Amino acid sequence: MFRNVLCLALGLIVGMQLTELWDYWTLTGEEYESTAIAADTAAPIHTALARASLADWLYHETRVLCLVLTMPAHHKTKAAKVMSTWGARCNKLIFMSSQDDDVLGAVNLNVSESRDNLYAKMRAGFAYAYEHHVEDYDWFLKADDDTYVVMENLRLFLYPFDPEAPVFFGHRFRTSYPHGYMSGGAGYVLSRDALRRLNLFALNNTKFCPLNTNAEDRQIGYCLLNVGVAAGDSRDERGRERFLPLHPRHLMPQIQKGTWLDTYSYFKPNLSDCCSDSAISFHYTKMHEYDRYEFFLYHLRVHGLPEKLSVLPARLTYKQMEEKIDFWNQQISDKTTPLD
Template sequence: MFRNVLCLVLGLIVGMQLTELWDYLMLTGDEYESTAIAVDTAAPTPLAEATLADRLYHETRVLCLVLTMPTQHKTKAAKVMSTWGARCNKLIFLSSQDDVELGAVNLNVTESRDNLYAKVRAGLAYAYEHYVEDYDWFLKADDDTYVVMENLRLFLYPYDPEAAVFFGHRFRTTYPHGYMSGGAGYVLSRDALRRLNLFALNNTKFCPLNTNAEDRQIGHCLLNVGVVAGDSRDELGRERFLPLHPRHLMPRIQSGTWLDKYYYFKPNLSDCCSDSGISFHYTKMYDYDMYEFFLYHLRIFGLPKTPSVLPQRLDYKQMEEKLQYWDQQISDNTAPIDD
């Protein structure tokens, strides 16, 4: 009898404990399920900027050609490779020594300031021979240039890479259309690269062999084969490609510098740079990481975001009108200079 009573009591105790355990599991299960539903149905984190940047990576393909030398392979060139160069669709360093790890090619040109033009000619010939049909735009930059690739692609997106055009920071010279600053970087369309190689580099009348400044001479060669110097300024007339470090331009452009005689378009002295800036020159070793931090990591709460839609692409007629306008766009600056 006692044993039966004991079993009954123990059964009641165990039953009560199991009931409480079941209620607890059901309660926490409901809470967990509610939380899961709330997470699943909550508005997703906006990814428009990243998505558009990824889309442009595939739709506006840029081959980056960076001018360097063996003594800079492990310093500036390495910094380019680990920062903005990693965002190129393809990155090639133009050097006088092969470097498989870096992606540098030996162009068989002796390292010398007087040979920079010959070196860039060889680099653009190399890009044409191996990659002209694989990419849309071909950027030439120095190893002390920093480029915001997302802004470059956004700027290039409306334009047809089969149009004969190149962009950069435009300088004045003896010929009326000017040329693009090499330090700020300049970008050629696919057709511009094609024309340069098919009609200019093998013709000393259109593209003389000399020791002139690389950027000036390449600009001269391009214009001689019908490549138009495009206008890369923003809607407020501010430059996107900057031939100086921002510290030399901000908060406003200072007059009385060597740049004064080279400006093709008179700058707005009170507002130096475009909000959609593309490149900066004279980048120091520590600048690469600083740019990376402020451009890609620092977030400011509450500020407006960048546009979440892409600009309209120009149709054939609109592109032709742009090219004609740029071709006739002669600066109202002072007389051309002989540099």
């Protein structure tokens, strides 16, 4: 008798847990948002999602493939640090190198290591991502092996946008063509459609995407814009940058007027308040700084402060996305700055 009662109780417990797990995996973005709002008002919530983090849910909802430029000399140093810190939060992490490394997940792109070859290497990297993974992921992030990326903030920023829209995001710089381009050091992210257009219409067309030894970020930006990919605005509602091409020590307490960053940034920098509180990336990360970022972002807690629950932004409709792209395409700088 006791055994039967015990089995029945265990069956009920297992059944309840499986039901909650199903709720977690089938919850829509709108349902998550309403759940988050309810949690913020302290309403009782009895779902597995209430105990899961928004970051966990977004990991499956906004899938990001990370492409990190590196070289064999950095496999056991910088690349290994990326792999053990922020890179572990990518849906898939690929290191673009000139030597295969099964442990690291590095791919030999058959491009010799040279600063003059970074553009050729990046072309090969995007071609590899397109050939093997274009339908498996929503967004394709390019970063250097001295870039640190807060993947949770990246996914939350990208969530409203349709990956089938032709757009890419990053820290926008001025150059000799009016739309500008995205800083390679800060990292830039292509939608699935942007990657598709780059490979189908640009990389095989020297008019749209010329072969040269110029800076890879500028050249990839030129190729994308020639095939109708919009340069999106990734700043927050206060005009503060999310993708940052420098380390925080060079940005805080404020950006110095007249520096190269002040000169080349596409949008006039907020000199006194440089960085969004939902910042996505920092460049020029030294070896010991990867672990510092990890500690301050993921382990340190300030007790006694009210906790704020992040709420998903609304997803844009097709018409809203079209209007956004039209607006971004009209954001033409009144000043061009040659960087060749």
